[in-house]
Amino acid sequence: MEFDWEKKYNIGIETIDNEHRLFLSLIKKLKNAKGPEEENLAFDELIRYIRYHFTSEETLMDFHNYSQIEIHKLAHLKFLDKITTFQSGIEMGAYIYEELLDFLGQWFISHSTKMDKHFSKELNGIKKNTGSSFDDFLIEEGIYDEVVQTPIKESC
Numbered sequence: 001m002e003f004d005w006e007k008k009y010n011i012g013i014e015t016i017d018n019e020h021r022l023f024l025s026l027i028k029k030l031k032n033a034k035g036p037e038e039e040n041l042a043f044d045e046l047i048r049y050i051r052y053h054f055t056s057e058e059t060l061m062d063f064h065n066y067s068q069i070e071i072h073k074l075a076h077l078k079f080l081d082k083i084t085t086f087q088s089g090i091e092m093g094a095y096i097y098e099e100l101l102d103f104l105g106q107w108f109i110s111h112s113t114k115m116d117k118h119f120s121k122e123l124n125g126i127k128k129n130t131g132s133s134f135d136d137f138l139i140e141e142g143i144y145d146e147v148v149q150t151p152i153k154e155s156c
């Protein structure tokens, strides 16, 4: 995967689309990093940016009372957990950048074109069917069981 921006990644909220562009370019920077020092720096920079980006999305969702905010936050948390696991592996000397890049690329595409697009549609007031049920998103994000076992409060 080349980690270049494609039109299909646009979710229709300008600030978030710009953040996603940077998110993707930081993944690419990590891919192009040479040697452990550059790799570690690029990974740290990416993690810092991801945290910023998640806060940015969650603030926007909070402000607009997005109906699936708790589930969306859980998907972000689950992703950060996985990233932390990669980070610990790297700190212990495992060379897992290839696996990490695969995971980052796949997660970015899946999450931004599905769950992020879902919130953008609701925030933009578009009640169009996304072609996939929300349950499918949760299964893909690996959080289906947690959500089913911990019912999320319905927002009024």
Ligand SMILES: [Fe+2]
Pocket: 020, 053, 057, 112, 116
């Ligand atoms: Fe996002």
Ligand SMILES: [Fe+2]
Pocket: 057, 072, 076, 111, 115, 116
């Ligand atoms: Fe998101």
